[in-house]
Amino acid sequence: MIDNIIMLVFLFFLSSHIRTSTSVNSLAVNQSIRDGQTLVSSNGTFEVGFFSPGNSSSRYLGIWYRNLSPSTIVWVANRETPLRNKSGILKLNENGVLVVLNGTNNTVWSSKMSNKAVDSSIIAQLLDNGNFLLKIGQDDILWQSFDYPCDTLLPAMKLGWDNATGLNRFVTSWKSEDDPAKGEYSVKIDIRGCPQLVIMQRSVNKFRIGSWNGLGFTGYPIQQLKQKQRYKFVFNAKKVYHQYEVVDSSVVSIYMISSSGNLQALAWTSKQSGRIVIYTGGEDSCDNYAMCGANSVCNMDGNIPKCECLKGYVPKFPEQWNMSYWSNGCFPRIKSVCGDDNIGGFLKYTEMKLPDTSASLYNKTMNLVECQKSCLKNCLCTAYSNLDIRKGGSGCLQWFGDLVDMRKFSQWGQEFYIRLPSSVLAEIEPAAVNGNQNKKKIGIIVGVISFGFILCVCLIILRKRARIYHLAPFKWKQEFFRLTKEDMDLPIFEFSFIVKATNNFSSENKLGEGGFGPVYKGTLTDGKEVAVKRNSKMSDQGLDEFKNEVLLIAKLQHRNLVKLLGCCMEVEEKLLIYEYLPNRSLDYFIFDETRSKLLVWSQRSNIIAGIARGLLYLHQDSRLRIIHRDLKTSNILLDFHMNPKISDFGLARTFGGDQIEAKTTRMVGTYGYMPPEYAVHGHYSMKSDVFSFGVLILEIISGKKNKGFSDPEHSLNLLGHAWTLWTENRPLELIDKHLLETCISSEVFRCIHVGLLCVQQKPTDRPDMSSTILMLNGEKLLPHPKVPGFYTGRGLPEAVSTSSNQMSITTFAAR
Ligand SMILES: *[C@@H]1O[C@H](CO)[C@@H](O)[C@H](O)[C@H]1NC(C)=O
Ligand SMILES: *[C@@H]1O[C@H](CO)[C@@H](O)[C@H](O)[C@H]1NC(C)=O
Ligand SMILES: *[C@@H]1O[C@H](CO)[C@@H](O)[C@H](O)[C@H]1NC(C)=O
Ligand SMILES: *[C@@H]1O[C@H](CO)[C@@H](O)[C@H](O)[C@H]1NC(C)=O
Ligand SMILES: *[C@@H]1O[C@H](CO)[C@@H](O)[C@H](O)[C@H]1NC(C)=O
Ligand SMILES: *[C@@H]1O[C@H](CO)[C@@H](O)[C@H](O)[C@H]1NC(C)=O
Ligand SMILES: *[C@@H]1O[C@H](CO)[C@@H](O)[C@H](O)[C@H]1NC(C)=O
Ligand SMILES: *[C@@H]1O[C@H](CO)[C@@H](O)[C@H](O)[C@H]1NC(C)=O
Ligand SMILES: *[C@@H]1O[C@H](CO)[C@@H](O)[C@H](O)[C@H]1NC(C)=O
Numbered sequence: 001m002i003d004n005i006i007m008l009v010f011l012f013f014l015s016s017h018i019r020t021s022t023s024v025n026s027l028a029v030n031q032s033i034r035d036g037q038t039l040v041s042s043n044g045t046f047e048v049g050f051f052s053p054g055n056s057s058s059r060y061l062g063i064w065y066r067n068l069s070p071s072t073i074v075w076v077a078n079r080e081t082p083l084r085n086k087s088g089i090l091k092l093n094e095n096g097v098l099v100v101l102n103g104t105n106n107t108v109w110s111s112k113m114s115n116k117a118v119d120s121s122i123i124a125q126l127l128d129n130g131n132f133l134l135k136i137g138q139d140d141i142l143w144q145s146f147d148y149p150c151d152t153l154l155p156a157m158k159l160g161w162d163n164a165t166g167l168n169r170f171v172t173s174w175k176s177e178d179d180p181a182k183g184e185y186s187v188k189i190d191i192r193g194c195p196q197l198v199i200m201q202r203s204v205n206k207f208r209i210g211s212w213n214g215l216g217f218t219g220y221p222i223q224q225l226k227q228k229q230r231y232k233f234v235f236n237a238k239k240v241y242h243q244y245e246v247v248d249s250s251v252v253s254i255y256m257i258s259s260s261g262n263l264q265a266l267a268w269t270s271k272q273s274g275r276i277v278i279y280t281g282g283e284d285s286c287d288n289y290a291m292c293g294a295n296s297v298c299n300m301d302g303n304i305p306k307c308e309c310l311k312g313y314v315p316k317f318p319e320q321w322n323m324s325y326w327s328n329g330c331f332p333r334i335k336s337v338c339g340d341d342n343i344g345g346f347l348k349y350t351e352m353k354l355p356d357t358s359a360s361l362y363n364k365t366m367n368l369v370e371c372q373k374s375c376l377k378n379c380l381c382t383a384y385s386n387l388d389i390r391k392g393g394s395g396c397l398q399w400f401g402d403l404v405d406m407r408k409f410s411q412w413g414q415e416f417y418i419r420l421p422s423s424v425l426a427e428i429e430p431a432a433v434n435g436n437q438n439k440k441k442i443g444i445i446v447g448v449i450s451f452g453f454i455l456c457v458c459l460i461i462l463r464k465r466a467r468i469y470h471l472a473p474f475k476w477k478q479e480f481f482r483l484t485k486e487d488m489d490l491p492i493f494e495f496s497f498i499v500k501a502t503n504n505f506s507s508e509n510k511l512g513e514g515g516f517g518p519v520y521k522g523t524l525t526d527g528k529e530v531a532v533k534r535n536s537k538m539s540d541q542g543l544d545e546f547k548n549e550v551l552l553i554a555k556l557q558h559r560n561l562v563k564l565l566g567c568c569m570e571v572e573e574k575l576l577i578y579e580y581l582p583n584r585s586l587d588y589f590i591f592d593e594t595r596s597k598l599l600v601w602s603q604r605s606n607i608i609a610g611i612a613r614g615l616l617y618l619h620q621d622s623r624l625r626i627i628h629r630d631l632k633t634s635n636i637l638l639d640f641h642m643n644p645k646i647s648d649f650g651l652a653r654t655f656g657g658d659q660i661e662a663k664t665t666r667m668v669g670t671y672g673y674m675p676p677e678y679a680v681h682g683h684y685s686m687k688s689d690v691f692s693f694g695v696l697i698l699e700i701i702s703g704k705k706n707k708g709f710s711d712p713e714h715s716l717n718l719l720g721h722a723w724t725l726w727t728e729n730r731p732l733e734l735i736d737k738h739l740l741e742t743c744i745s746s747e748v749f750r751c752i753h754v755g756l757l758c759v760q761q762k763p764t765d766r767p768d769m770s771s772t773i774l775m776l777n778g779e780k781l782l783p784h785p786k787v788p789g790f791y792t793g794r795g796l797p798e799a800v801s802t803s804s805n806q807m808s809i810t811t812f813a814a815r
Pocket of ligand 2: 054055177178
């Protein structure tokens, strides 16, 4: 009984304590809250206080929704300056500034000082819309959290520019789920040309949500959200901002940019429902900024992006275009020259995401007819459209120069008109040629306007030029000239220059023998070291392979792929110039009695992981699907820090979007690394590279070559040997004896297991590279391996030859 009374009294005090400590929504001068205490907005929606994000133990002052799950932080004060423990204090100091103090009363964060006079009636208040502000009286606001967004855009928050206060409000992602510090991604309004909303990764565009057309953003299909949210976009001389409100007040709806750069619209329709993701931007490939290069339109066909030149435009590099290298874009089939009389007309496109407006001009009062006339008048104008599509359309938006980052939507997007020479228009759509008829009637007003436009355009172009010059990728001297027009975008070196760099291909400079010829070390006049692969006197077939390699690798960029710096093509000589990797190749180390001691386990496991990442990129993350087809230790080069780089793309093949297998009658590759389905039937797929990767793993661990492996106990090759040891439950006996001291047996065990999974007989049993990586990291359960392919070492049919044999045969034949 007494116990119960004590308990009740205790509960009473506890609850009254909680109530008093949480029912406050504001702080007066000299008042503070400490970690553990919070302010709650008057209707209980938002709360401000200290929290720890994710798995971090650091403390931050933040604002969150009080009743949502999962817990949703919408704003963080000290995002760059975390508190190490729970000794933080939030205080409104006597100068009218909000400060966060740490345990020793040092300020770790403060609100910006206002230049307005402050008196003791100032209070800090958390409003029911999530805005935390400092104010005097009813509406004299000195500072507000809404002016300093973090990763979340709440209803009523303004995103954009205020010319009066000089503020540019934009949203920045967290660094990670555990760290609210500023990450790589931001959502901003770009006010060059016609204002547009963009997601940037550091300082480059990642995804353009687009310009505002009165109803929405042209790159943001919002039909599904229309009933739930109302958008507003204000742009005038003083202000440019975007704001939204939620129509149904029972729904909570916010925008957030995640630490991986996805813009998400999140909603909670009731307390119980949990969080619903209603929109994720920047997810499909067509959202990638300028995915298709200039003057080309991206279209999602199922899950596969496809780029098409605008009508009247042709790919800049047709061969690359055919291989789905789209980023170089398209250019006009017939170039119109400023000054000639052939000013042409316009072709209409519908349901489009309008091109990048950063090089556009707009006029709110012109109508579409005036817009067209003024565009025709200016030979640099390449397209126009309405600025606002409400009420039948109004305003004028014009583009100059290349049209970048367009996509085709269905049931969304906007009409716009591209300009084409009359001759081209007549071919495409005879009826569309009406621009010429208006040609003579253009009045003085339009002339004046276009003069204005031309002035601006000149400025824009000058700026663009300057930027392009600035970004020129190679700062080589006169030793090379860029291949003009029709070829790949790669520096071309003069042969004489390479002769000098390699000391006339002296034997001292020779690094080794590649698939198609020797490789030399060279030193350019600026001291940069390069590796030169010489493919002299090659057959037609060799030439194809050479071209293949150049085209393929020129566009690939990954830290685990060797980098092509340039090439040289003169009559008899075909040279590839690569970055120089001082530590040669993997076979140089692991198969050598003394050098293999230098490669300790941590390095070998790092090499395995690096090769895996490089392969994953080829298979999955580059724009093309690339099958290397000749993965082997001598094609894995090592840089100064022993990081692996995959090289030699002479035999690589690309696959289109959903193609997963191909067949060839000409089997090339290297004995010992080829999977059975390829060696016997000529079938290759990503799983053939996985097989070769499995062989690599086992070679790296054992220090033995698969080809030519011998063991006194049996006549199996390395795969068979590894398999036998595995089935006899003694897999660790595979380990290179030089590795025994440094290796961690659980890691080696896992690697052997993964290696065996990769070399399984059936391609469908082998994991793909993304699973392989997860398995290597121990993030995925490993199934039991089945019998490997070609484990007897004699499985290879006579008919199959190695690439170097084939090469020497054709070379002889050519002589
Ligand atoms: C706040 O504290 C300072 C010093 O502790 C004091 O001088 C000042 O009068 C206080 N202001 C108010 C409004 O209480
Ligand atoms: C926190 O740690 C747990 C277990 O280590 C992990 O499963 C979870 O994903 C982590 N959460 C975050 C946000 O990092
Ligand atoms: C926080 O750390 C400081 C010094 O590191 C210590 O003096 C203080 O007691 C700690 N406070 C809490 C609440 O742990
Ligand atoms: C408070 O911040 C100061 C300055 O950053 C630092 O030197 C001090 O150790 C911090 N105190 C605590 C308890 O974190
Ligand atoms: C911090 O300031 C408060 C109030 O001004 C004071 O009571 C406290 O002793 C100070 N703490 C330290 C570590 O100086
Ligand atoms: C609290 O106030 C906000 C803003 O006025 C309103 O949108 C919201 O529906 C209110 N929430 C509750 C629980 O009353
Ligand atoms: C901002 O305002 C100033 C004058 O108030 C004006 O000169 C300037 O052009 C404005 N800038 C923009 C971007 O509107
Ligand atoms: C591109 O592919 C098409 C059809 O596959 C073919 O007709 C055309 O000749 C190819 N162009 C080039 C430059 O390879
Ligand atoms: C927009 O066009 C109208 C007439 O069409 C012109 O009077 C006005 O000056 C133009 N505005 C700008 C900003 O160029």
